[in-house]
Amino acid sequence: MSPEILSALSSQFPPDRLFTDPVDCYAYAYDNSRNFRPPLAVVFPLNAEEVQSVVRLCHEYHVPLVPRGRGTGTAGGSVPEQGGIALSLERMNRILSLDPDNRMAIIEPGVLNQELQDGLKPKGFFWPPDPSSAPYCSVGGNLATCAAGPHAVKYGVARDHVLGLKAVTGTGDLIRTGCYTTKGVVGYDLTRLIVGSEGTLAVIVEATLKLTPLPRTTGGITAQYRDTTSCAHAIAAIMAQPFIPSALEFLDNNALNLIRGRHPGMLPDDMRALLMIEVDGSQSEVAEATEAVLNACKVDGLIEAKEANDTKALWAARKALSPLLRDVAPKKINEDVAVPVSRLPELLGGIEQLAARYQVANVNFGHAGNGNIHVNLLVNPDDSEEMQRAEACLDEVFSLVLSLDGTLSGEHGVGMAKRPFVPREIDETTIRMMKSVKQAFDPNNILNPGKLFP
């Protein structure tokens, strides 16, 4: 990195908003993917003009610039892989407006998901994307990755809940996309093009969000199964009836064993698969949905399906699964494949067979209502023979997913982690078209370069 750009940055940003000491930069070198590549500098802009100024310098000097929320992504999307500058949006963290009459909010990208929810709750609203990192991940990061979570099965993903953006392209231009109405068709939909683009097209500096009224009440259901396949059939049956649950989470036996280890006595021994289901709405809606879902749960292999009056402990256990995995294996290969729900029996059965054939420890759970399963292969990176088996197993899992009309990532994104596998899902012509779009937004390829594309 040329000294000129550093000196230009120093003249524009005070020392507490420009880190260059490697010790200070350390915390901006990684995310939840465990990749580690330190930036040469970290800049903390306070407004759109400062973002534009940094982008223009990077554009001029051809220096990589990696926008960053709170680094909670699991695919390496915010890791400064090629060095350069980390652009931390964490200090652009104001909620600019809450407008319940129009069901909208305007926020800066560094606002935390939970801060937003806390601001909305007293007004009777929420913003549906609910990744498990909600208390410490930023809304800007949620938008950059098109984040989702358990409630996506009913409420959709980040792109469904954003109306407009202000964003800075790779040339430093500030663009304004979308509108402040629930309908609008003037010009191209750049809003949803930028959402999910992992910081490779533009830096989001402001977002207009669509709000959803809080459900008046929620109900919980658990359904225990003797085996994975019968549970997968129940998932398909639940999703084929008209009452959409507000969450439909699947846990396989290995996931249940993790919980059993931490919470002895919480779960019965003969259960090999569990559904945790939430329904929401008015009291009468919840009653109707509960009845319909309990009926759909009744497939061969059901041990028991019942209303769960206090699901808090169970949800806490479900949320703790990802961290628990860190305890049982030095490394997990964490995938988040998705298939059409009717193909879940084939997917879950196939994963069991593959894990047995390759003798790879694995834990599978996730957002079954979207067909979105977190497949975790537990490995020791120092055991090269085991790593080889795991890689071969993963390769076959991907082939299986694609043969079932699935996608390699339901919500985590491509980042660095899934980059090599993109050509198996997206054909060469379409990748070329995406690269042309990238070129149009960022001609010098400075915004998060190398990410997303193979």
Add this chain to the structure above:
Amino acid sequence: MSPEILSALSSQFPPDRLFTDPVDCYAYAYDNSRNFRPPLAVVFPLNAEEVQSVVRLCHEYHVPLVPRGRGTGTAGGSVPEQGGIALSLERMNRILSLDPDNRMAIIEPGVLNQELQDGLKPKGFFWPPDPSSAPYCSVGGNLATCAAGPHAVKYGVARDHVLGLKAVTGTGDLIRTGCYTTKGVVGYDLTRLIVGSEGTLAVIVEATLKLTPLPRTTGGITAQYRDTTSCAHAIAAIMAQPFIPSALEFLDNNALNLIRGRHPGMLPDDMRALLMIEVDGSQSEVAEATEAVLNACKVDGLIEAKEANDTKALWAARKALSPLLRDVAPKKINEDVAVPVSRLPELLGGIEQLAARYQVANVNFGHAGNGNIHVNLLVNPDDSEEMQRAEACLDEVFSLVLSLDGTLSGEHGVGMAKRPFVPREIDETTIRMMKSVKQAFDPNNILNPGKLFP
């Protein structure tokens, strides 16, 4: 147009799928905007390969190519303004798959909206976009314009109900966007970029649609008001409470007078504004929503709000408004502005004042729950003085809309009609970015050239 391209087309398409006689081409020269510009030829492809072949020829010979569904648009989007070739997708009209278990359908672009609904209804589903032309407009056209209709207030617009596309770019490349799952984040969201791009980026040759379960029951409510302003306040109150109606249509007094003329005695004389409201869901949901909406209707100026047991005649009258307008004036200037619902009192009051000041006959109605009002200025094109007043009035209506954080088009699109006004809503930098995207998809500017941009 060079003779070479015509001879190449003749060698590939039989005479019944290649029109060159001006008499045959006539029907492909216009849409519902009343613009008329005949193409030099009309081609009827049967599959993606044939679309690619036509696009490649047009790319090579720099000939304009205008994709076309059924020509029901109101903004001139499908009019072959620069001559060239009209690409009629009407014979690519197969429903390729209905998959109720996964709530998806795959269709060719020429399938009519109503044909799709008819295919889905026995399976318990519908596809939410419901323009009033549903019986004779194509799903491909619905996607190209990001169409909506009365039910968008609850169910959203076309972009919310599409999961993936096959499309042919301006170079003749076939791209595949999106996925066959309800969640997916691999690669850029080209799906929603192409939806609403009015055929300027790519020709949609196949679409994977997201289906919605049919509501189990619906209920109707009408609310009559003494004046527009009180009615506008009621709209805002209805949308500020948590039960979202499945339709919330507003009719001003001039719209009511049109219905009075056709259906004497149907509507009371002292009503100056009417809301037609639909709620849907299970019986208990409908009961709860009806009660909540009736409460919200109670603002100063209400004459009566009541459940309407048979709303069929009223909905038929509402649907007939656009055609009725054709009868009362030689020409209508038909706009579909949208503002945040809380600003509707200012918008509707302002339009009344402007119409009075400029002495322009006008009829206003539309999808009030989205703040989306169809403003119709009734004019005689042969009366140049009246036309001048109408243009000046329209100009001030647009200024008013933008001052209220609104958009110039909620659902009709830009096409030719709103092109000159785009720079008042979208800044120059953002328009330039959109043009770069257009350039990336269509480097020779052959796909619907001149549309959408100022």
